[in-house]
Amino acid sequence: MTRSTGRHAGQRLSPWRVSAAVIAVLAVVGAGIAVPMFANGQASAESTVKAAPRWFGGYFDVTAAPVSEMPTSASGAPSNVVLAFIVAEAEDSCVPSWGTYYGLEEAATALDLDRRVARMRQKDAEVAVSFGGALNTELAGACRTVDDLADAYEAVIDRYDIEMIDLDVEGENLADTVAGVRRAEAVAQLQEKRRKKGEDLIVWLTLPVATHGLTDAGLASVDQMLTAGVELGGVNVMTMDYGIDLEGASMADAAISALKATHTQLSALYRRHEISLPRAGAWSVLGATPMIGQNDVAGEVFTLDDAEELNDFAAENSLDRMSMWSVNRDRTCGANYPNTEIVSDSCSGVDQGDRTFAALLSAGFDGRPTSTPAQTQRPAPVVKDDPDTSPYPVWSKNLAYSTAVRVVWHGNVYAAKWWTRGGAEPDDPTLDGTATAWTLVGPVLRDDEPFSLPTAAPGTYPEWSATGIYVAGDRVLYKGTAFVAKWWTQGEDPSLGITDHDRSPWELVEAEAETEVIP
Structure with a gap:
């Protein structure tokens, strides 16, 4: 999943995928799968995948949204959020960044990301981070050793205090089997480190899919993880951008076909690794992520009806996870956007009326991706703001503020949605979201530097x-x-x-x- 200029970088069945299949998985897939069952600490035949709550969490494109836009789903959908994408800052640099645009510190300053994550948690959201995507180098391709890669992943995990990571592996990153082994071993190392501390690290592998299931390179990536001893939360398939003639089938039909085929593949692969699955079988380790509305392939449009149909199928089969690309796009394009066949990273390209894809896709998926309990909201005391310690200027009714300018008010940071002066206080409880000029970004943090x-x-x-x-x-x-x-x-x-x-x-x-x- 990528930005609007070719979000998925071409067809799923392109020639490189075919070559990668031959090179990467001759010994793994086919009529007889030869899988080393206990290599590199692989669990024994007694190992079991734990049943997990079924959950929904949309992807939020961090670098594509203004600070005034909060990454939470609308219309009553669960507020779990998968932040995308962490990649290497350059092809040869083992340093994590948001889309190559911002380092972790830069994102805290320019995007107020740390504060926005804190605000999401105040709203009971579970926050995960996705590594990879289609446009840049996933860290496994830039880091040269397993230890360096593990350190890079851990820097992100620790920064945002997360329990779940999503590895979106596609394009050249998926074809790089050496990097794939490095990725699997680094993740296994991190899980083991967490386990010794009595903590969990849930790992989802997000992969491209064809209507007949995972590509050979994708299936090999799952095998690399299991062989390294990684306990996968599951495999999330990108039911989008097929790039083939669907012969009249709807996008929901194509997604369902892809999921059924992937279910068969994963059932066989887990069985050959002698890993027991919960009662629902491979559906318990399977997720689906459609690209809502207009896909990168011109003729592929995932409609609201498709969303309902896919959700019905997922609910009937106890699919573990539902996602979507992306929260940013879950709205009708404005009247000034002339050609909805050109993919936008800010709207879906279909007329949604008063409905959202998030609400449709999440129906019945009301769990949390981790065991972390939802926070209990408690009334916070009114804070007296101190201009000498606040990270931004304290709001004043006598000053004017331009769009996206941030202020502090009663212990929270707000961003202006448009030019404003005077008017109601940023935390005025009588105004709804459309009437107030301010968006709540998040709380003042303990380690904030004073504005100067x-x-x-x-x-x-x-x-x-x-x-x-x-x-x-x-x-x-x-x-x-x-x-x-x-x-x-x-x-x-x-x-x-x-x-x-x-x-x-x-x-x-x-x-x-x-x-x-x-x-």
Whole structure:
């Protein structure tokens, strides 16, 4: 799963998949599967997959959404969220990043991601992280040793304090069988480390699928995990972008065909690894992720009716997991989006009316992916905000705020949804989500750095004067901070440009060297 410019990078049955099948799994798949049952610590014939609660969790494309958009499902759907995607920051760099755009620290600053994760948990959401996708290098392909890879995974796991990871392996990452072995061994190492501490690490493997089941390379990836001793939470198949003539079948029909075939494949593979399954069999380790609405393949459209039909099938067969790509897209495209056959990462491309794919797909899947109990919401005391310690400016009814500018109010951080000044307080309980100008991002965190303005040495620029006339490009110092004029101005306080990026004639000088400066 990828961004809107070719989210899945082509057809599922492309030539590389065929070649990968021959190279990767000659000894694994076919009429007789020869699987080493106890290699590298593989569990004995007594090993069993634990029954898990059936759950729904949509993928949220972290880098495709503004800070003011919270990654939670609408219309009563469970709020479990799978954040996507962690990848290597470069092809040869064993450093985790969000889509190559943000390191973990950068995401905390630019996207307020740590705070948003805290807010999701306040709303009783279970949060998981997905590694991989189709467009970039999964960490297993960039890290050269198992230990380095395990450390990179663990850095993400520890950063967001998660109990479940999702490994979305496709494209070149799936074809790289050496990286696949490294991935499996690193994950097994992490699970064992957690187990010794009395903790769980649930691992889902997300793979491309054809209408006749997993590709050979995908099945080999499952085999690598089981051979390494990984206890898989399950295998999640991407029921989308088939790239073939469906001969009149609906997208739900295609998904159901793919799931039935994958069920047969997994049943055989688990049996040959002598791993017992729960009463529901391989359905207990199987998940489905459709791409809602318009798929990357022009003729493939997953409709609301398809969602209902797929959910009915999944419920009848006790499928363990339902997901979707993506939460960001679960809405009708606006009137100004002219061609819905071009995939958008912000809307589905179909007329949804007042319905959501999340609500339809999640029906009956009301569990949590881990054993962590839902948090009990308790009334929080009203916090007195301190400008000297707050991570963003404290909200004031006398100031103007541009879209996405963040403020602190009563111990929480809010982001402006549009330009606003005055009006109701950000936490006004009488306003619904469409009426308030503010989105709750999350709580002030214990380790937040206090907000501070950049300073410049006295004499760097002339001191601002209320009577002075300034034109675009003129620079001044105001209370030790440098500002640059955007247009002709006289008598307008430069500090107003800290929060009002639209109408103030002043902006911070450092904004010229930054992609974005948002307090």
